[in-house]
Amino acid sequence: MNKARSNPVSAAAMHGALIIYTLIALFPVFVILINSFKSRRAIFREPLSMPNSDSFSLIGYETVMKQGDFFLYFQNSMIVTVGSLFLILLFGSMAAFALSEYRFKGNMIMGLYLALGIMIPIRIGTVAILEMMVATGLVNTLWSLILVYTAQGLPLAVFILSEFMRQVSDDLKDAGRVDGLSEYTIFARIVVPLVRPAMATVAVFNMIPIWNDLWFPLILAPAEETKTLTLGSQVFIGQFVTDWNAVLSALSMAILPVLILYIIFSRQLIRGITSGAVK
Known part of the structure; x- marks a missing residue:
């Protein structure tokens, strides 16, 4: 009985650990995404901040589409x-x-x-x-x-x-x-x-x-x-x-x-x- 009751707890703990690991692993992806919408100066000044009206720029995507x-x-x-x-x-x-x-x-x-x-x-x-x-x-x-x-x-x-x-x-x-x-x-x-x-x-x-x-x-x-x-x-x-x-x-x-x-x-x-x- 005790073994049967411990299974849901163990499964929930494992899935919770996988979710936390996934969020940690996706953080560099998040940083890359938000910085791709910034100007060059904003990338180096505030790399972890979200793009705003002053830092927002699509120059990177325009360059990618034009070259190659x-x-x-x-x-x-x-x-x-x-x-x-x-x-x-x-x-x-x-x-x-x-x-x-x-x-x-x-x-x-x-x-x-x-x-x-x-x-x-x-x-x-x-x-x-x-x-x-x-x-x-x-x-x-x-x-x-x-x-x-x-x-x-x-x-x-x-x-x-x-x-x-x-x-x-x-x-x-x-x-x-x-x-x-x-x-x-x-x-x-x-x-x-x-x-x-x-x-x-x-x-x-x-x-x-x-x-x-x-x-x-x-x-x-x-x-x-x-x-x-x-x-x-x-x-x-x-x-x-x-x-x-x-x-x-x-x-x-x-x-x-x-x-x-x-x-x-x-x-x-x-x-x-x-x-x-x-x-």
Whole structure:
């Protein structure tokens, strides 16, 4: 009885802690947003104050719209991010299902091999990746970024999803096999819906690094027609002079899509993180 009564308290405390953490994490975003609507002088004089009639200015947004093709950069970032997440979740869930469901020789070795990608940064192989993309003719294409980010996100996806898939009841899967369902149908209709919170967690963990990455867009796709939003924003940052109004405005516009996707996945994300944590 005491244990049953402690569950709501523990759950409420955990959700309260998550809300507080979210507010703390969003404070820098709030500062960027309010300063994007200020004049340059007001940004440095009163960075934490709200814009008023004296400090309000849209010069940053006007500069962003005039210099460079911002909407093309935005489109490229969306294509790369959504495409990479789709492939990560597709191939990651399929590999995790095979590793968790079937016992074969080398199962553990294969799992350890895939997990090595979590410990070894993919940027170490930048030179080899660039040579590979040059040889295949994928330099200055969005496919080069999608393939690299997919390879970068697969190890974490397999590691997380395989652990959740091992918790799926064998009785459900066996019942599906008795009814004549194929392994593909069992995977798509039984396993995937049950691990949806884990998939949302994987998506969020990979979404932000992909959207904010500067390294691979600069190396693999620096052409004007393939620039991402993060790379395109660098035009306002110089060695000696930085247009802070334009930088903050570009960052504010770049934050919104990530914020929207985070809100969409937030419920499933919390379920995935807290799954099994509160008993």
